[in-house]
Each structure stands twice: as structure tokens, then as C-alpha cells.
Amino acid sequence: MIEISSIYKNFEEQAVLKGITAVFDSGKTNLIIGRSGAGKTVLLKCIVGLLDPDKGKIKYDGRDIVTFNKKEKMLLRREIGMLFQSAALFDSMSVLENVMFPLDMFSNMTYKERIKRAQFCLDRVNLLEAQDKRPDELSGGMQKRAAIARAIALEPKYLFCDEPNSGLDPQTSLRIDDLIHDITKEYKITTIVNTHDMNSVMGIGDHILFLADGNLSWEGNKDEILHTTNETLNDFLFSSDILRKVRNMAKK
């Protein structure tokens, strides 16, 4: 479980996060949604420790990382898996080597055990056949799956995904969403997904936070979101003509 309380972050004069408080439970897919520039990425970066908040607390199962020194942060990060918007696979390594990388660095497994574990993770994301390929030989969806395999290699307690569906077609996006959701349930991970993909919201949103102008504007789940009276959220959700028509039809 991750708890954040009163998170503030300014960049020079501009206030990006204005006192956000939330709890992210384990075994649930927690989504952070909002318009571009709402502060989603900054919040995620603060939570994973890539940025230090100006004020506030971020607790990983009771451990406040804001008070952690560099070494403590590094140790905590070994419990974290992260899926980046660009997948961020290492170009110089094959897919198998990418997945083996965290095992090489932090596990005491033998070489055979590391290969076995990496192949298990690749199999879990249905990518075993591409283990010898280089990242640039993979499609966008395959790269994301390889990145998920790398993120789960060390059996993390916390999984963070920054725009996992960006640049993917709707079908591949659904597959990535399902994979994230299944892995979260299977390993009881605390997962936080940063997205503005409405399919993800409706598909895997166990817990949804809507950010607007650096504030937490709405909080709920995928069943509650359709009935919200929050105007800013409604504007965001039904910003496309098709979705507006679907909503009007449903109302009728």
C-alpha cells in the first residue's frame, strides 16, 4: 500500500501539485487520469522518488521515502517495477538480456536460474519467441510487454506505469491493460497507472484519481465514474463527440 499526503510541488513560480492526498491499495489497479499538464507525470515521479516533493509525505507500507537518504531510496527501488511511456528497454541488449538485467544486478541466482526466471517472465507476457531479438526489432506493443516482463522479474511489490498505452492501437492497448491488471491481482502488487486512455479507465480502473490543475478533483472507481456529477471530469471523459453521443443515448 502506498499513502501520499499533502503533496506539493512547484517548478519555479508554477505550482504543479497543490496538496494531493490519496491511498493506493495493493492488489488493485490504481489509475491517475487527467488532461495533459494536470500534474500526473510529476505526481508519479514524486511517488517513485525521481522528483522530491516540496512538501508532503509518501509512505510505502508505512515507510516515508521523503525522509529517506539516497542509499535507502536505492534499496527501496529494488522493490519497484516501472513501465515507461517509451518502454525504455536497453538498446544494447537483447530482450532476454533486458529482462535478466535486474536479476544480474540484484539477485543471487545462478546464471541458469536467472535465464529460467527471465524466460518465465517473458512467457508470462507471451514474448518468449522474441527473447533473442533486439528492442528495435519489436513492435510498440511487444516492447511494452518486454518492459513489463523486466519490471516483474524481481517480483516487485510496487508497479508504476507511465502512459502504458501511448502510441498503441486499441487492441494492443487492451492486451497491455489486461496484462497489467492480471499481474497486479496475481502478485498482489500495488499498481499505479498514469493514463488518459478511456478504455483503460473503463477496463481496469479499480481505483481512479482525477487530477485537474494540480488538485485531486475526483476519486472513485470505474463504476462510479460514469455517474459522476463533477463537471470537469465529465468534460474530460466525454470530450469526444462519439462518447458524448453514447452518454446521451444511454441517458435516453
Add this chain to the structure above:
Amino acid sequence: MILIDSIKTFGEYLLLMKRVIAKPERWRVFFRQMLHEMYQLGVNSIPIVLLISFFIGAVICIQLKLNIESPWMPKMVVGYSTREILILEFSSSIMCLILAGKVGSNITSEIGTMRVTQQIDALEIMGVNSASFLILPKITALMTMIPILVIFSIAAGTGGAFSIGKFTGIMTPEDLMIGFQYEFQQWYVWCSVIKSFAFAFIITSVSSFYGYRVTGGSLEVGKASTNAVVSCSALILFADMILTQLLMQ
């Protein structure tokens, strides 16, 4: 303003070096990386070092022959001067200037691309000291390979001078050989190697610094590569002046 910016940049460089010079998390991974970098930065540079040194050696020999030839000058002076130029300056300083262009831009663009494609963030998130993981193997690898490159350069330059003498007939090989061997100072070769260690550190650390601090996209990576090569070249020349003064006194 420029002075303040320069001091700030130097401070950032020192802070990065503090992170770089740390005990590797896994020696096995470190040595694997180092071997890879020795191949990438060192072995892959051998052809260009041999090629350039061979021709420069030949050109130095021709120029000396044409410009200092005199009935009063012993014939072996051409070989002697060619050797001294190659050992004292060309094979360490000028060769490292050339390597700053090849290796330096390569390092900056590699690390810069890793930065803009979030690969460095991925390393940080995993709990890896990305600065040490990426930069330390490059520094140690080039510092290990540089004496070999310097020796190869001296040999190729001497070979170039010898070949031009032999095949064009402007000098007899015997006169050149006497010059090459005349008053040979072993210490000069050591000076060249010592200077090249410093230059290897400058090339790898400065280029890595420029790559590591890239923000933006491919355009910024390109600019960083150019800046890295310019800075490395200036620093190599500055260090050359100081080291030559210190070592040759």
C-alpha cells in the same frame, strides 16, 4: 556571467564524478561492461589510429626532409625529429584530440540517447547508480586501452615515415633507422603514456557528463555531442600544456 556558468558546470561535473567513482554494485557486471567498452572504444579505434598515424608519420618525414635539408645538417636528423614529434606530441596529444572526436561524440550520443529515451530513468528506478554503471566502465576501459593505442600510433607513424623513405627514395632507410635510434629516451615514451592516461580520463568523463545532462530530444543530443568534442579538445590542449611542463622539466 560566463564565469559563473563555467564554475556551475564544473561543480556539476565534480558532483557527477563523485557519483561515478563508486564501488560497482556487481563486479561481474562491471567487468562485462568494461570488456564491452574496451572493445567499443579501444579496439574499434585501432584502425583509425593506425591509418592516421601512418600517413601523419609519412607527412612529417616528407616535410622535415624538404624543409630542413642542408649540407650542414646530418641526414639522420629527419628520422630523429620524426620520432621525437611522434612520441612527444602526435601519438599522445594529437591522437587523443582525434579520439575526442570519434570516441567523445560516440559516448555523448550514446548516453544522451539513453537519457532522452528514459533508459537512465529506468536504471535509477531499478535502484542502480546509473552514473557509475554507465560511466565508470567507459573511463576504466579507455584508460586501459590508451597505452596500447599510443604504442600502436608511434609504431604506425614510424612505419609511415620508414615506408615513405623506402618507397619514394627521398631518404635511405639506413639514414632513417639511424635517426630513429639516435639518443632514444625511454622516458619520453612514458611521458606520452602518462599524458594519454589523463587525456583518456578527460575524453570519457567530459563526454559522459555532456551526455548525462542532456534534456530534450535528438537535437539536444546532437548539440551536446558537439559541445563535448569542443570541451574535450580544449581541455586536452590545456592539460597537455600543464603535463608537458611538469613531465619534461
